[in-house]
Amino acid sequence: MTVEEYLEWEPQQDLRYEYANGEVFAMTGGTIPHNDIALNLYRPLYPHLRSRGCRANVSDVKVQLTPQSRYYYPDVIVSCDPEDLNARKFIQHPKLIAEVLSPSTSAKDRDEKFTYYLTIPSLQEYILIDSEKISVERYCRGEGRMWLYYPYTAGDIVTLSSIEFECPIELLYEGVLFNTEE
Helix, strand or coil, X not given: CCHHHHHHHHHHCCCCEEEECCEEEECCCCCHHHHHHHHHHHHHHHHHHHCXXXXXXXXXXXXXXXXXXXXXXXXXXXXXXXXXXCCCCEECCCCEEEEEECCCCHHHHHHHHHHHHCCCCCCCEEEEEECCCCEEEEEXXXXXXXXXXXXXXXXXEEEEHHHCEEEEHHHHCCCCCCCCCC
């Protein structure tokens, strides 16, 4: 499938599909903890970013890596680029991307998506939030091709320097149960 065919076909589907070099992949539904974590990050980001002329989106907004190669649906995406503020189909210049890790998505988020996201020139931070335990990993753009790694665990304050935002890690996990429902 060409990119043009994908962009025309996908909005007519009942499911969301990611696109990678001619192939489409259905996005499966996430768990309630997965969704809660993404929303727990989004809620405080929205008012913080709005006053700075930036936007945040959750799950249903795709990012374009390049016009002809890949389109992914991050769990949370932040852009401050004027071109993206009025975007209707996808974000092209993300400043921050966050993925909530689950057993079924962790490998793809850490490998394939990680590799491609880091090639986006505007991207300053890539955040991985574990849905099975309190753990956040932050990759922050350094000099040249260097990316700096910052792990966070219980009791830490998560710092997102690209958007001048801080929050206790516990806020991301508010209302999240780690044990299976009885």
